[in-house]
Amino acid sequence: MASTTNQDLRDPRSLLVLARDARMVADDAERSVFIAAAQWALAHPAADEWDSACVPGTERTLAIAGQGAPLVAEFCIDEFAAAIGLSSDAGHYYVGDALELAARLPRCWRRVEAGEVAVWRARKIAQATRLLSPEAVALVDQRLASFAHSIGGRGIEQTVRAAEAEADPEVLRARREAADDKRHVTIYSRHVDFHGRVDIEGALDLADALDLEDALAAVAAQLKDLGCTESLDARRAMALGELARRDHALTFESAGMGEPVRSKRTLHLYVHISHAPGQNPFGTAARVENTRTALDLDTLRSWCTDPDTQLVVRPVLDMAEQRSSESYEIPTLLREQVILRDVTCVFPHCTRPARSADIDHIVPWDEGGSTSTDNLAALCRHHHRIKTHHGWTYEPLEPGAGPPGSYRWTSPHGQHYLRTPTGTTTA
Known part of the structure; x- marks a missing residue:
């Protein structure tokens, strides 16, 4: 690799050479780690399951790759993951991808070892084949190996599905019938921005999606009639919260001066604020424990003073006290x-x-x-x-x-x- 001390980094050509050489070094290093992961898994085969069956909590056998790949000893993953700076969960997938390639995709694996296929691309292939039968994965290995260095995600998916249809038509049919399980609504409550907003994504049946669209449109219109001046997008987002707190649209029961009654929400947040030096990495913001994010105090204050919010207060603990x-x-x-x-x-x-x-x-x-x-x-x-x-x-x-x-x-x-x-x- 060329040294940065001997290059004029203001020269575009020098920058390109530096970037290219650095990428080659990084790819070589990542390949060495990936090969070591496969060897580590192979060096820690699963022990006799009799001991773990007799002593609850002890080490179990672990299937981290597809059918036919060796089983490994459960606890070996944690030490390898810690050594390369990964969590146990991330290490499980990393070592599993390496073992999947080494044990079930030998043609692709040889190209990885030779430095012809980048680790990140090889891992995409491994992740797509883990649920395939040995017959189907052999077809994928045969068909992908020659162009594994350049194939994209769509090509991998198409090759995998074609091999599965050829080798396991019954499995593919069962998967098609079980496609409804892919329906979901995911609320990323642990990825809260500084103003208390979260992202949502989902996959619904068309009929349900159309019903939800109608409900959001109706409640957003009702919020506008109630005097809400937010944009349409903001009112649609607010409408989801209203729908979550009741199983029907907003009601217009009168109370007192004829003001509409809105549903109340109960807010359960574990919030920590510290003014001790070095004790609060978020500065003067609050740390919200159950979302593991920072939240600006004005947003938190607005929630706590909202008359439509029922606030749950828990006792304050002295963290310096020895109990x-x-x-x-x-x-x-x-x-x-x-x-x-x-x-x-x-x-x-x-x-x-x-x-x-x-x-x-x-x-x-x-x-x-x-x-x-x-x-x-x-x-x-x-x-x-x-x-x-x-x-x-x-x-x-x-x-x-x-x-x-x-x-x-x-x-x-x-x-x-x-x-x-x-x-x-x-x-």
Whole structure:
């Protein structure tokens, strides 16, 4: 790769050469990681399922690639994922894609190993074939291998469907009959913008979509009649909220001076505001726990003062207080304190919410560990099992060595990671 110190970066040609060479280096590095992922999976075959059946919570066999690919030991994924900076879930898919190619698409895999197919493109092929039978995936491998370096998503999809129709006509027919399962309405409540807005997408039957269109148009018109001055698009968005709070359009029952009665909403938000230096990464904004986003205070204030909103207020906890219990069971306020401090599962790179996680005794109760603020941490069920049964250990940092919610982890192979409220780094 050409050195930037010997190039005039104001020269367009030099910039193109730099970008091209950097891309080649990055592709080579990514290919090495991807090949290592496949070898890691092959080096950790599934153990006898008898042990996991007899001891609940222990390591299970894991199918991370399609039919006919080797099964792997469940907990091996987490250590590889942590080593390359991925969450366990992302690592599951990454290693699974590598194993799918190595075990079921040998022609495409050889081209990846030779540097002829970019990893990102090979992964698209692997993700499209994972549910195929061995017969169908062999056809895909045969037909795609020669132009896997240039095929796009549509070409992959068409090749996969054609191979499936040829090798598994009954499966394809069943999938067609089950197409209704693709209907959905997705509300991206964890992707809230600074003003409290979220995106929605969906796929509906045409008849349902037309009914929804009519309902939105009707309620948007009623909002305008009620004096709403927002744009039509904004009123249609508001109409969805009105429909969500009742199973019919706005009613016009009179109350008092003849004003229309609108439906009330109940707002459940876990909001945290801190003025301590370094304790609030969102500055003077609020952190909304259940959406894991920042929200400007004016928006929050408008919701809380809205007469049509029923507000649920929860007690304020002193996060600096040391709480404890004489029993193994964790009291409600102590559990809440741990959840608020850790925010997510504290395993390296994990982002699963602490509120849905287990609360773990760092030093086990039966080994003398206390039920107290400094000996409890949030671990999702999967990572709780790994800590208990697979040799991962962790400890909180000493007071002053890092912010509350900071832990030093050691993997079974001796790799060290530092998890803090701002993320995970190699220790």
